[in-house]
Amino acid sequence: MKEEFRLLIALQDLDIMIKETKDQSTSEELKNLGFKLTGLKELQEARVKLARKIPPVLINRYEKLMEHYTMAILPVTSDKCLGCFVRLPSVFFSAAHSHRLLTCENCGRMLYLL
């Protein structure tokens, strides 16, 4: 897998964690269970560092998608987009596409072949 995709996936995992920490009902529930969630600043710093390693054009696309969706980048596991469930064109599955970041023509999410 290309390094850029790997960085985007790691960024998305981190963004989901930050979002969960900021979500009041989830964080209240975790605190009630005994977890101390004191390191939000550390997470945000890690996010800045990680985002710096990704080309701006990709980050911009990723962030626009994250404004609308829970996930901006998804693996291709069947012939349908995991985000919007619309069928993907068969050309996606040719060897020539295996190392490229693909785009779902219906929802615009970034896709990669596993």
Added chain:
Amino acid sequence: MDANKLVTFFEEDLCIFSLRSRKKFSALQEMIRHLAGTGRVSDEHFIMEMLKNRESLGSTGLGKGVAFPHGRSLAIKELTILFARSPGGVDFEALDSKPTRIFFLILAPSDKGADTYLALLSELISLVQKPNKLGELNKVKDYKTLIEILGGNGN
């Protein structure tokens, strides 16, 4: 969630009864490597990064020798629990600074199962707070006994 539902998440190949690593991140690495060996993780690196970030948010070692490392990642397909027991104890930077001997590693996919994952955490945390449970878990050496301790019938 009742005990019978809880035990369905525990599988024999997802248990380590003698964790070797004694340090925080090597212990997590050992658990993730074990998971990867069962084919449940598509990429160890993503899981490790996510768990390290989660620990920087605040240690999941809640004290009394038990930790609940957890989080979501695109690299996990289904809600998965790994049980690990460390006979010697791990320095997991627990909230009470004591060594951690029991681990429940809970991993959830990024896109689904948010409620189940929190419900599982909650159920496990209240379970270990019951009298004698931690003492029994500290001695557990096989899957059947583990399931009995967790409240299942061992089948």
